[in-house]
Amino acid sequence: MNMIIFDMDGTVINSGFAIANTVNYVRENLGLESLEKDFILENINDININSAEFFYNEKVFTPQIQELFEDYYSKNCLVDLHIYDGIKKLLDNFKSDFKFCIATNANSNYARKMLNHLEIDKYFSSILGYNDVEKPKPNPDMVNVLLDKYSIKKENAQLVGDSTKDTIAAFNAGIDGILVNWGFSNYDNEKGALNSVEELEKKIIEKFYSR
Structure with a gap:
């Protein structure tokens, strides 16, 4: 898995x-x-x-x-709320091969409300927020909870986020972290951040389908 x-x-x-x-x-x-x-x-x-x-x-x-x-x-929290272009297609494309989860530094009650409003909550097996663990990202608590809950090996997991808090949380948990550049942060190319969901799809394919 x-x-x-x-x-x-x-x-x-x-x-x-x-x-x-x-x-x-x-x-x-x-x-x-x-x-x-x-x-x-x-x-x-x-x-x-x-x-x-x-x-x-x-x-x-x-x-x-x-x-x-x-x-x-x-x-x-539901005002002017949107899914980023390409995300729903990505979730549809890979849903049969992956367990998808959310790890957010927001409150998980609001997270569920927002994802439900956008009708994409069904894709995620677990939705964890800062209120569900002792320490939020960049600490690895959320990642470790999810790996343990579903008995996932570290080499079979990946964390995708728009903040270095996400990639550091991934590193601290011993899994791959991917930084994306379509969110709130603005990274230069030196950080290796991905600029499109299409690039993310390629990264996923490289890691999980090319071995």
Whole structure:
């Protein structure tokens, strides 16, 4: 059995509108000025920054920040939500040969709601969020849970995501990680990021069908 683990936001679905609006809603309630959507999304995945400090001028995510974020996001996470071009076709093409799972640093309850809304939740055997493990990505907890749950050998698994948090989580779990460049981050070619779903299909074929 082979497994492909997908990050969700910025990889499978474009949820940037809701994420940026939620960040700005929290900032507004904290008396901070709004930020540009692209600026928010480019920095949301940056592993080198303290997100609480960067976005909200706090050392940690306070209960107030968490409550504001969850309240707004829960009501608006389906607004302007889209599947990235080619993703549904990829899932259809490979569904008989793979166990597909989601590993997202979002709350898994919202993840299920969003994937269900887009009618693609049926493709994923498990949907794990930060709330389902002790530590989110770049820690390997989610990956390890999924490998153990379905008794998948590490060489038979791959993680696909648009953040270095994803590829580091894959590395920390001992599986292949693929970085994609159609999401929220903007990588140069030196990082080897894939620019299209077609390139991802080729990578999958190379790893799993050429051995």
